[in-house]
Amino acid sequence: MRVLLRTLAPLLGLVLAALGVLVVLEVVAAWLRPAATRGLVVPWQDWQARLGEIAWTDTTVRIVAICVAVLGLLLVLVALLARRHDVALTAPAPAMTVGTSPRVLARLVGRHVREADDVAAATVSASARRVVVRAEGWPDDESGIGGLRDSVRGRVDELLGELPLATTPRVTVTARGRREPQ
Known part of the structure; x- marks a missing residue:
């Protein structure tokens, strides 16, 4: 727009x-x-x-x-x-308003997810209400794709908990396994 x-x-x-x-x-x-x-x-x-x-x-x-x-x-x-859809952050003082762009939040989450050893690639889109992560990686033989999805969700939830977000966005994670060796 x-x-x-x-x-x-x-x-x-x-x-x-x-x-x-x-x-x-x-x-x-x-x-x-x-x-x-x-x-x-x-x-x-x-x-x-x-x-x-x-x-x-x-x-x-x-x-x-x-x-x-x-x-x-x-x-x-x-x-x-066409207005900006910034992600609100908690302000250090009552008279201040602090925010970041959804693109910055998506890059931060994507970088954090890709740092894991079991993730080969990840695509992230973010808004103030929702973070969507599509990850590809090598799941454990025991837990399968569900384990990969849960570990990615855990990492994203941990990161969002550390950020000073005014409201925590809902996280949606989809995972796909890779067949080639790690």
Whole structure:
């Protein structure tokens, strides 16, 4: 969503800037040539005559108003969904707010999980509410994949317990065994 917002903002800015340049050109042209029957670039006299014929109760006006309202609502939703989703940390003082990005939390958990001898690879995604770990490794012959999953979950729970998180996220671990030798 943030990529969409970062693309939309400059595009809308350029459109508004172009409209502003057109308005300035038309105003200057109207000052310099007051008797002109057409605008310099935009035929605004024709538009003014056409708009004078349209009533506020016409179907066209209602359709355009609904389209503009829907477009505005979509832009507001994109802006609201594009906000940062930081992971809150406990603050050292009441007047402070401390947080980190989900990417940093995922990297920290991933590095901690990959340090274990029985884990060959791990992929981690994190948010303020949930940490999802997908691990590949060499499970014990006795406990199997369940033992690998439990050991990874234990490591993640231990790490999250040590971090100063305001709320502890829910942990989901999936594990896969590797067949090649360790």
